[in-house]
Amino acid sequence: MLARFQGSKKRPPCSDTLGMKLIEVEQDAMRIRMEFDVSPSFANPTGAVQGGFISAMLDEAMSTCVIIASNVTMTAPTLEMKTSFLTRLMPGQAFVEARILRLGKSAAFMEAECSTPDGKLVAKATATAIPMPFKRLG
């Protein structure tokens, strides 16, 4: 599964924009880990990464987690997402770990954590989504 995603030529633009790389997959535990290379073009007036772009990385990881946990049969458009911003993140390397708490027929519950390369927790998110057959989104 890891090789399949890393070798994919059909990456959506948002994944490239965020410099996303899938680095770990635990399919049975419904857990993944991603590395990001955050562009300085996402900086706020203080030079730190604007919160929305941290949310973008967390969303990317949680959404991909559903796709992988469902063995690439389902995707899950996010309904609602709550993010806590614990400390600031500077552009550059960042890591996100995402887990699925429950993958049901009509709802999915996910959580994710973003941290710096030295392991400091930057942000934590929880989200709900509706699983849908993958093909419906083309």
Next chain:
Amino acid sequence: MAFDKRAFWEHQLRHGTPPPATAFVGFELIAFDENEGWVDAAFCLPEEATNPGGDAQGGFITAMLDEVMSIAGSIAQDGPAMSPTLQMTVSFLRPVPIGQRILGRGELVRRGRSALFTQGFLRSEDGKLLAQATASCIPRAMDWK
């Protein structure tokens, strides 16, 4: 000389060089009221924000909301300021298109001594509500360049 809040924010939001994140989401000021603490702005997301479904990825939708909500929290303070977000909840009501004009609204809900509460809305040009959010943030004085 007294701080002219209106002139300061008019300059920052309309004539200043936008921070990279602000420029990325295509921010364009429409109107604001620094006393009531609200701002209207237009956005246009680049192709780079596209998800596998062809619409905007949720984080980039969140980025637009964070822009208008942070401005609402900043302009409501007394001097040059910013309002770092502590926590934000976003509801994604409808798909948000790429490359189209999106109207954003940020509002201050409550200004406390040590916390600010804000809310934000994104609508299409024909008035459909696309996403909404609430957030808590902290007031912080800041010397803008």
